Amino acid sequence: MVSDARLARIRARSEQQGVRAVLLAAGDDVIYALGGYTPMADERICFLVVGPQGAAMVVPGVNAHEAHELLDGGPVSVYDFQDADGGGDALEEALRTAAGPATGGRLLVSDAARHDHVRVIRQVLAPDGIGLASQVMRPLRMVKDADEVERLQVASDAADETFGCGVAAIRRGLSERELQDVMLDSFRRLGSDGLSFQGVAFGAHTAAPHHHADETPVTEGALWFDIGCRKNGYCSDLTRPVYVGTPDPEFLTVHQIVLEARMAGEAAARSGNPASAVDRAARAVIDRAGYGEYFVHRTGHGIGVSVHEPPFMMEGDETVLEPGMSFSIEPGIYLPGRFGVRIEDIAVVTDGPARILSRLSREPVIID
Amino acid sequence: MPTDSRLIRIQDRVAADGVRAVLLSPGDDVLYTLGFTPPGDERCCFLVIGADRAALVVPGVNAHDADVHLAGFPVTIFDYADDEGPDAALEHALARACGQSSGGRILVSDAARHDHVLAVQRALAPEAIDLASLIMRPLRMVKDAEEIERLRRSSDAADATFQAGVAAIACGVRERDVHDAMLQNFRRVGSDGESSQLIAFGPNSAAPHHRPDDTPIGQGPMWLDLGCRKNGYCSDLTRMVYRGEPDAFYREIHAIVWEARQAGEQAARPGNPASAVDRAARAVIEKAGYGQYFVHRTGHGIGVAGHEAPFMMEGDETILEPGMTFSIEPGIYLPGRFGVRIEDIAVVTDGPAEILSKLPPDPVVVPV
Incomplete structure (x- = not known):
């Protein structure tokens, strides 16, 4: 072996x-x-x-x-x-x-x-x-071979399925921690190597990009799941926003801007571009929409046997992208005291357009 | 809400030892000091403590998150954007913590x-760098009454989780299933999200750190080695389970290990060196002729870390004091057959050691 x-x-x-x-x-x-x-x-x-x-x-x-x-x-x-x-x-x-x-x-x-x-x-x-x-x-x-990319895909599939389990479990009154437990069980059932994370943030908590799930009950409002696992040695990392109830119009506006930023990042994830170009492309969309000060982190990080590894999609990382590089593209907008939206996908650089590992839709998930 | 008494004790030591500053990384050291720690990842993060002040x-x-947790606490926060890197924040934090005083070790x-x-070396160019464990x-190592109470509560969670693990042992169950049952129980009884729950059945139990797999639990011996972090403090417990009726040889080995465990407890007295606990337990196993099958140290300190100083082994001459807490966990591992380990957490007092687990040492017999 x-x-x-x-x-x-x-x-x-x-x-x-x-x-x-x-x-x-x-x-x-x-x-x-x-x-x-x-x-x-x-x-x-x-x-x-x-x-x-x-x-x-x-x-x-x-x-x-x-x-x-x-x-x-x-x-x-x-x-x-x-x-x-x-x-x-x-x-x-x-x-x-x-x-x-x-x-x-x-x-x-x-x-x-x-x-x-x-x-x-x-x-x-x-x-x-x-x-x-x-x-x-x-x-x-940094440069993954075909076997490694396949393992990343398998880990990503486990995250997709676990996201589905988490969404299916959402009920008003259930706590962030309880939703986390549901997704932890799902990852174990799907054979993660023991390392997994299941970030859950509801309401104003969604405005803290790294919120730790607590006993807050889910009622009506914005929510995100930021989840991933290690399977066969390779990691996944996936974020999708959800809205419980009738979405606040600004949530939908912000979601649309973040989605455009996420797509702009993907378009820049081309062989020959520097890693920083992915950040600049995504950030430009959010800056232009007037929310630049609320995008408080880098656009992404490499992923492989580590959840976070080089290259980093940020100003100053001039690593030239090559086919086989894999990283997250995860722009977000965080409005303190109100809500935050982040959309995160793993992209693999190819000779042509980037391959996106998650098969989930990026439209907002709305639950009545 | 953290108190600053620990911070003050560290500051006193910084002043007394003529150290310029101590830099604590996220995890155990920061958790001990603040009762809270930011997550540790590839990004630079340090609690910088000088003789007068502290900065994060x-x-x-x-x-x-740090802002919320440290509200009203005398720690100034210096944050940095991903694309800036930590150097300027480190310099500002050091200046805040120890003013203009330059020179001295970090x-x-x-x-x-x-x-x-290396980032500390680059950004702060200290005369020399040494290990923070000096302070x-x-x-x-020496726990106060509140810390011991937290260790007791963490130990109670482990006792209850052991019972949950035993309850999950049934026909057709695999090691992994028992692991999952214990993991779920730890979450139910309120661990901080960090727990370890090992189980090894049959010949697997002869490897002291066997990782739970798909081995089905048939008739025979197994150990459960489990612990969690609760309110910041850890537990660690190992007990034996036997499915079916234990044979005479197994009972004989179990009795030797229990005698060794008790001998370790007897030696856990103030004034003795840590190594005396190891020697006392090891002597019992050697006298019985199984010395070569006791392949690890007798124990390790426990507190905010699952493993910390002192270590119960030859060469650790730390003098035991009331308030020190550590595992006593002798074992005998017979390759290809089975292993027996009995692990308890002991608290050194003025008199006999306090043992935290309330579980009896005998193997739990589960009928087939």
């Missing part, structure tokens, strides 16, 4: 950059490198070390059983350690396996690695320098 | 992301 091809690509890029080895922290970088598997991440040292001579996983003894089961016989050697020993010796051995016995050199460590773990690496492996692993991983992880 | 650097998308949370530590560890 471990893909040698990805390890080879990581190796090739690190050699190009004159790096001795890359240390990937348990989590997203490891899921990418190993094609779907990562040991559990906690306060214990846990790294996949990739160097010119091989790859080795340093894993705490308590998780060693699973690592051996999944990795033994493949291209990744497993070095486990006991809690009382700390991970130092295992790290040294793993680095020798991956990069040979020489010392010094420059090491790259995952951007999301813990501060205390980076310090252990500095003390134990005494490299000449430590940089961010994104230097190697970012260009690889 | 937060991405714009989460600024509103401490950054142990769990902070590698790339965020936070002694404060977080």
